[in-house]
Amino acid sequence: MSENFVVTATAPVNIATIKYWGKKDEKLIIPVNDSISATLSSDYMCAKTTIAISPNFEKDQIWLNGIEESIENPRLLNCIRNIKNKAKIGTDKLKWKIHICSENNFPTAAGLASSSAGYACLVYALSHIYNVKENISDIARQGSGSACRSIYGGFVQWYTGIKNDGSDSIALQLAPASHWPEMRVIILVVNDKQKKTSSTIGMQRTVETSKLLHYRVKYCVQGHIDKMIQAIKNKNFDLFAEITMRDSNQFHAVCLDTYPPAIYMNDTSHAIASFVHEYNAAANSYKVAYTFDAGPNACLFTLEKNVPALLYTITKVFPTSGSVKDYITGIPINIENKSINAPEINISMQSDLLKYVIYTKVGEGPTLLPDTESLLNREGLPLRLA
Numbered sequence: 001m002s003e004n005f006v007v008t009a010t011a012p013v014n015i016a017t018i019k020y021w022g023k024k025d026e027k028l029i030i031p032v033n034d035s036i037s038a039t040l041s042s043d044y045m046c047a048k049t050t051i052a053i054s055p056n057f058e059k060d061q062i063w064l065n066g067i068e069e070s071i072e073n074p075r076l077l078n079c080i081r082n083i084k085n086k087a088k089i090g091t092d093k094l095k096w097k098i099h100i101c102s103e104n105n106f107p108t109a110a111g112l113a114s115s116s117a118g119y120a121c122l123v124y125a126l127s128h129i130y131n132v133k134e135n136i137s138d139i140a141r142q143g144s145g146s147a148c149r150s151i152y153g154g155f156v157q158w159y160t161g162i163k164n165d166g167s168d169s170i171a172l173q174l175a176p177a178s179h180w181p182e183m184r185v186i187i188l189v190v191n192d193k194q195k196k197t198s199s200t201i202g203m204q205r206t207v208e209t210s211k212l213l214h215y216r217v218k219y220c221v222q223g224h225i226d227k228m229i230q231a232i233k234n235k236n237f238d239l240f241a242e243i244t245m246r247d248s249n250q251f252h253a254v255c256l257d258t259y260p261p262a263i264y265m266n267d268t269s270h271a272i273a274s275f276v277h278e279y280n281a282a283a284n285s286y287k288v289a290y291t292f293d294a295g296p297n298a299c300l301f302t303l304e305k306n307v308p309a310l311l312y313t314i315t316k317v318f319p320t321s322g323s324v325k326d327y328i329t330g331i332p333i334n335i336e337n338k339s340i341n342a343p344e345i346n347i348s349m350q351s352d353l354l355k356y357v358i359y360t361k362v363g364e365g366p367t368l369l370p371d372t373e374s375l376l377n378r379e380g381l382p383l384r385l386a
């Protein structure tokens with residue numbers, strides 16, 4: 001296979017601080033409101049995708065985490081078709097069949113935004129194979145709405161847009177990760193066996209049944225967006241924390257106002273939210289903020305200087321029956337230091353409410369990887385199958 005027709009890329013997940021919830025166009029994935037997110041470092045959570053095209057392939061194929069999946073997924077096909085429409089390579093090559101192989105280095109479809117990294121990575125790799133240079137976030141959006149924000153690193157805004165064809169419903173970077181290098185993210189993965197209602201189905205039901213959503217879109221989101229932009233620009237953590245938590249709470253209120261309700265947070269999630277408020281109250285300032293997506297896991301934002309005391313307290317309030325070393329993954333950190341000056345908190349939950357903790361930070365957008373990182377062999381077949 002010619003080198004030019006194999007591309008391997010990696011793309012990050014992103015966590016919204018102002019939530020996207022509800023579409024005004026289901027097929028084109030145009031949201032009812034703007035949203036803002038932070039892109040997380042690819043070092044600890046990312047999708048990796050190799051794409052090859054060749055005249056020797058007999059059919060289009062996709063492997064996800066070592067298992068062949070059907071290519072007849074309308075969102076996947078939309079992304080491939082939209083990229084091909086903008087392609088700048090010979091028409092003969094547009095007819096070549098495509099092999100896609102992708103892996104996530106964290107659990108897929110577990111409420112950890114795998115679809116955002118997955119579709120951003122797919123579209124980014126496709127754009128390099130087919131030589132597409134323009135903004136590709138509107139194409140990633142059609143894989144999964146939140147994926148359009150993973151096309152950029154740092155802090156990102158996804159604009160609803162006003163055009164019916166969705167061409168101005170794109171993401172743009174508000175500030176690079178280097179603008180606020182102290183920002184840190186701690187993900188608390190909650191033990192939960194329950195199957196969630198997918199974001200796609202949940203938000204569809206919300207649009208159909210919740211009056212509160214229409215109130216949120218009309219009267220609240222723009223204020224949250226303006227304040228969030230101000231918080232990011234001025235590196236004002238107090239404002240960032242308050243608006244992040246208020247927007248998450250309002251999003252879950254809207255989910256509860258859905259009929260039948262879409263319930264994503266569980267008892268552990270609520271215990272985490274209470275813990276964060278108590279921690280900030282004990283410290284007499286905003287040290288940490290929570291946000292919850294369509295699942296029970298918490299994403300905490302904090303500043304680097306607060307991390308040791310916060311992680312230390314998390315291991316006391318939400319203890320593990322295993323070793324702390326295995327409990328906290330991600331950026332290496334030593335929290336056994338006795339001199340840590342943590343605020344006094346008098347809550348202690350039972351052991352093992354959390355599965356594990358990922359300590360990470362805000363990071364860069366998608367990148368190309370060298371050929372040595374390819375997930376496909378010279379015949380265009382996966383190197384590893386599950």
Ligand SMILES: Nc1ncnc2c1ncn2[C@@H]1O[C@H](COP(=O)(O)OP(=O)(O)OP(=O)(O)O)[C@@H](O)[C@H]1O
Nearest residue numbers: 047102108109110111112113114115116118199294
């Ligand atoms: N690396 C990937 N490449 C291509 N598609 C992917 C990849 N990872 C995930 N997906 C797609 O995203 C789907 C999972 O999306 P889903 O929204 O259910 O879960 P999630 O993104 O992990 O959770 P949430 O959106 O609630 O945070 C997968 O079934 C698959 O279709």
Ligand SMILES: C[C@@](O)(CCOP(=O)(O)OP(=O)(O)O)CC(=O)O
Nearest residue numbers: 016019020144145146199200293294
């Ligand atoms: C709660 C959210 O994470 C919802 C994400 O929804 P998806 O982007 O997964 O939904 P689809 O566009 O239907 O694929 C909030 C957010 O990321 O803004």
